[in-house]
Amino acid sequence: MNVHSAIHISAMMDANREKSVSEAFSSYRTATSTHSGGSKREAILEAALLLFAERGFHGTPVPLMAKKAGVGAGTIYRYFESKEALVNALYQRWKGRLGELVLTDFQLDASPREQLRQYWTRMCTFVREHPQAFKFLEAHHHGPYLDETSRALEMSILGPALTFIELAQAKGLIKAGPPEVFLAAVNGILVGLVKASWAGNLELTPEILAQGEACAWEAIRA
Amino acid sequence: MNVHSAIHISAMMDANREKSVSEAFSSYRTATSTHSGGSKREAILEAALLLFAERGFHGTPVPLMAKKAGVGAGTIYRYFESKEALVNALYQRWKGRLGELVLTDFQLDASPREQLRQYWTRMCTFVREHPQAFKFLEAHHHGPYLDETSRALEMSILGPALTFIELAQAKGLIKAGPPEVFLAAVNGILVGLVKASWAGNLELTPEILAQGEACAWEAIRA
């Protein structure tokens, strides 16, 4: 797998709604400005995001989502075939957005140190701007209700990331070993920090995030 | 909080069952060899552990647990007041065991590098011997159904760990900064590796775990 797989990410997003690549690619960009039909769909997805993040998939009744979204319970089923379809659409949307954010215009030719900085910064941006989405993605990683498309999306970020690590290893700038280890380390540190902040043990200030980035680099540098 | 708080961990384990500290302390040690009265309780806790780990609290119906445990559905309520009481007992049992495993006879006077090795090794032992328990603890960290006792147990491991980090920082052997950052980094790397293995991206061989430990040390060393 290589960097260019990034272009497939958007195609998988919101897969339950539209199947066309180009449509899918543009759909979420214009999400906030869509009109008739779209605003309710957005409201539902937003309410679902918050509730799934706080209470989990099985812990969130559909009528509660409807109430929070300000729509009728039946309306949800006009936009999504089922609760499962909804959680998959939501997962694909946010995993897709995260993937786009991270991979779009990624500096292919920067130094590994610089690339880590870019990756780290973008992930932190996502965490800051969409904390509930991050929590949702983290909590629903491997729910049995996720379909193949959702699972496949995971790889679209992991794949390019692994490629970058391999390239850096080839240059001797990152430790030798399975690249998955170092990706797990970097992501693990980030997730560790974020979870510590959720638990109230830590505040995610820019300084602390920078500190975390430094740790991540030291963890993987050769 | 200091290292000696470790002795309180056992006292909190299985709190819903016995209240006496000494009893609680010894109860789980003999769990596998318990007499007739306890075997069903053990079967229930074991079935619950597997199912909660795979499907989550809300995703696991009581009758399914009963079937997996080989008991009647009503039997579960002879041992636990409610499904919530069961998940709390389970959480406290395993968090307590993890705490004991990590903290018992911890080398207070070893070097930070050595202490990290010991911590890392013990955590890996737990992951290897009780993978479902680790998954369960990871997934149920902050469920709204956890009671005060369960939440309090969390701190009994975190507390001592933070103390060690502070001591090492004072000696200039670990980076300066909030100790929570470095604890989150170490744990994050471990959890990252374990999750990668769950996802099938990595096999947790001794070599890889050692690699992870090296990363963890580099991440936090001064």
Place this chain on the structure above:
Amino acid sequence: MNVHSAIHISAMMDANREKSVSEAFSSYRTATSTHSGGSKREAILEAALLLFAERGFHGTPVPLMAKKAGVGAGTIYRYFESKEALVNALYQRWKGRLGELVLTDFQLDASPREQLRQYWTRMCTFVREHPQAFKFLEAHHHGPYLDETSRALEMSILGPALTFIELAQAKGLIKAGPPEVFLAAVNGILVGLVKASWAGNLELTPEILAQGEACAWEAIRA
């Protein structure tokens, strides 16, 4: 307590549904002519009345009520928070109706003999028109599932009745002694007759009811 407390009765009726006094006052009058939204509620209350009267609160499963009411079991919980809330609503409704029937436009200045006749007649009317309601009220008098509001309603009929007895005693027309004794006697005779009819030992003809009224008067007259 005086006669005017009667105006509070309606306010307490159906207290679980509406809180406004004026609304509550008029709500049950139009009960039989309610619109689409209320017909199921009425059907549930009617089915519950019959079943609770025949089999008691604990002896009546919710699905049986649902079947008798011609609704789904879940529907009952759209109208009542719980089975307990339902029995309380039912109790308050009928106790309220009985209170209204007895106290509305009661002849404050008639002779005690005439007042007894009026009270007796109205009670008999209630028994004739709502035999199941009378049975229900009689059987659920002091169930532990009744809430404060239900219990309080009891007093709104007893209070005025006691006042009338006291007034008549002051005029020397009713025996001296605690007024509660004579109220118990009058009500006891009525309930005795009704229960005898339930047992099949007696038919509640107008003659027999008149006979009972005569007994009641002789029982309490000075």
Place this chain on the structure above:
Amino acid sequence: MNVHSAIHISAMMDANREKSVSEAFSSYRTATSTHSGGSKREAILEAALLLFAERGFHGTPVPLMAKKAGVGAGTIYRYFESKEALVNALYQRWKGRLGELVLTDFQLDASPREQLRQYWTRMCTFVREHPQAFKFLEAHHHGPYLDETSRALEMSILGPALTFIELAQAKGLIKAGPPEVFLAAVNGILVGLVKASWAGNLELTPEILAQGEACAWEAIRA
């Protein structure tokens, strides 16, 4: 039906246990002094009496009765075929005792006024000495779980009482009309007073009971 039907009462008591008339007749007299096997049966019946009186048949779990009786849950089923059999045995025991108390050596040739006094006094004795039994009998009068024997027992007291009323009517000492009316009146007054005392509205002092008796007599006298 005449007075001599009284001798059949005992024969029906505890019918579920023994069928022989003589045995049945003597069984409850010696109840408190019986030994092996009997004491547990008594404990069960006593616990059941209290619990059924307070919470009703369906509101009383068998395990709770067992606990209150100080026996194992299974033990109850060594003495009674089922919960229904138990409530019937209990009903028959106490209805039988009440019948015996009222009818044994009843003054057949006394004046109606004197006979009422005797009846009233004996009923009051029962209420005073066995308040829970009275409450139990009152509450379980016509439960659907009562069998034919239990229902039949009712008549063994009512029958003789009606005979006495008829005799008194023939002498012109009690009002003309269906004797059931006057029996219902007398019993109704008594039950009314007792229920008022349960509700806390009245204390059953000797004076008040005498007052009640006076009311009862006035209610029925010609």
Place this chain on the structure above:
DNA sequence: CATGAATGAGTTTTCATTCAT
């Protein structure tokens, strides 16, 4: 005999989904 742990049918209650309006 006596027990009380065990059970599954039955209870109350919830909830994903449908459908008449």
Place this chain on the structure above:
DNA sequence: AATGAATGAAAACTCATTCAT
């Protein structure tokens, strides 16, 4: 298209009864 009342299947939990000890 949108709704939310209605539903029944399934959830959590209870309890009358059994049976191994």
